[in-house]
Amino acid sequence: xxxxxxxxxxxxxxxxxxxxxxxxxxxxxxxAHRFDIKSATAFAHVKAxxxxxxxxxxxxxxSLSVLHADRPKHLSLTLSVPILGRISAxxxxxxxxxxxxxxxxxxxxxxxxxxxxxxxxxxxxGDSMKDMGIFEGDIVIAKKVEQASIGDIVIAIVEGGxxxxxxxxxxxxxxxxxxPANKEYRSRYYDYDKLAIQGVVVAxxxxx
Numbered sequence: 598x599x600x601x602x603x604x605x606x607x608x609x610x611x612x613x614x615x616x617x618x619x620x621x622x623x624x625x626x627x628x629a630h631r632f633d634i635k636s637a638t639a640f641a642h643v644k645a646x647x648x649x650x651x652x653x654x655x656x657x658x659x660s661l662s663v664l665h666a667d668r669p670k671h672l673s674l675t676l677s678v679p680i681l682g683r684i685s686a687x688x689x690x691x692x693x694x695x696x697x698x699x700x701x702x703x704x705x706x707x708x709x710x711x712x713x714x715x716x717x718x719x720x721x722x723g724d725s726m727k728d729m730g731i732f733e734g735d736i737v738i739a740k741k742v743e744q745a746s747i748g749d750i751v752i753a754i755v756e757g758g759x760x761x762x763x764x765x766x767x768x769x770x771x772x773x774x775x776x777p778a779n780k781e782y783r784s785r786y787y788d789y790d791k792l793a794i795q796g797v798v799v800a801x802x803x804x805x
Contacts, residue, residue, distance in 0.1 A: 601649065608632065608642050609651055613663045614676055615712040618704050622654075622661035627713045676702045678738055680718040690741060690795055691717060700802065702738065707800050714740040717796060719752060719762065726750070726762060728778040735803050737762060739796030750798040751775075756791040762798065 601609065611631055615623040623631075629639040643661065646652045654661045681690070682697030700718065721735045729750070731737065737752070745751045751765045753775065763775035763785075772786040 601646070601651070604632070605642055605645055605649075608639070609646055609663065612643075612646075612652065612661060614704055616661075616663065618707070618709055619712040622659045623712060624659065631713055631715070676704055676707075676716065678702050678716045678718050680720065680736065691715065700736065702800070702802065707738070711740055711799065714742070716740055716799075718802070719760070721762060725777040725779050725782045728780075729764075731762070731778070731801060732803075735801055737798045738800040738802060739798045741796050743794055745794050745797050751794050752796045752798065754793045754795060755785070755787055760795075765794070 608628060611628065612623060615627070625636050625639045625643065628643070629636045632639070643652065643654075647654065650664065652661055652663055677699050678701075679691060679696040680698050680700060681695045702716075716738055718736045718738045721731055721733055721737060724733055731750075737750075739752050745765050747766055749765050750762065752760065752762055753765075754760055755775070761775060763777055766774040766776055766784075768774045768786055770786075772788055773792045774784050774786055775792075776784045
């Protein structure tokens with residue numbers, strides 16, 4: 598079989614990971630959304646993978662299948678997640694200058710429903726979330742979103758450019774409340790325009 602370009606390999610890995618997590622293949626639109634490309638471009642990449650013998654599909658919806666027996670060895674059983682050394686206001690979240698390194702994560706350790714989301718990790722500093730089992734030095738893995746639900750553990754940039762990990766709530770005065778999980782710390786409150794949600798924590802990795 599013919600070799601793949603870097604982008605084709607990334608799309609092949611995404612198709613495999615998405616199928617394993619969701620129990621179905623991604624659509625061209627979902628592939629396009631994941632890589633921030635046009636649907637026609639995603640379709641062309643999938644056609645190239647099919648032509649080179651790495652995937653097969655029929656005319657049915659979500660019929661795309663990876664030919665595992667013949668696909669190249671390329672960390673196919675793990676997801677590569679960038680670890681961000683810092684997040685600064687005004688700099689895109691996954692900009693190259695934010696990425697410190699990458700780790701490999703077993704998709705089986707992640708919750709279902711993450712297909713199509715970009716994942717990133719942050720190294721925890723401090724003990725403000727220790728009562729929820731999040732300790733200094735842990736790596737929290739988050740899905741990149743700009744909105745969250747009440748009670749989610751979020752990664753946010755607050756006024757002044759500080760990055761913080763806290764549980765998200767609404768106060769009686771209709772401000773965002775960032776609530777710690779340590780009685781030694783107090784909640785902090787922000788007007789809606791003073792806080793930017795960067796992601797929702799979905800998993801944790803601890804190094805021993």
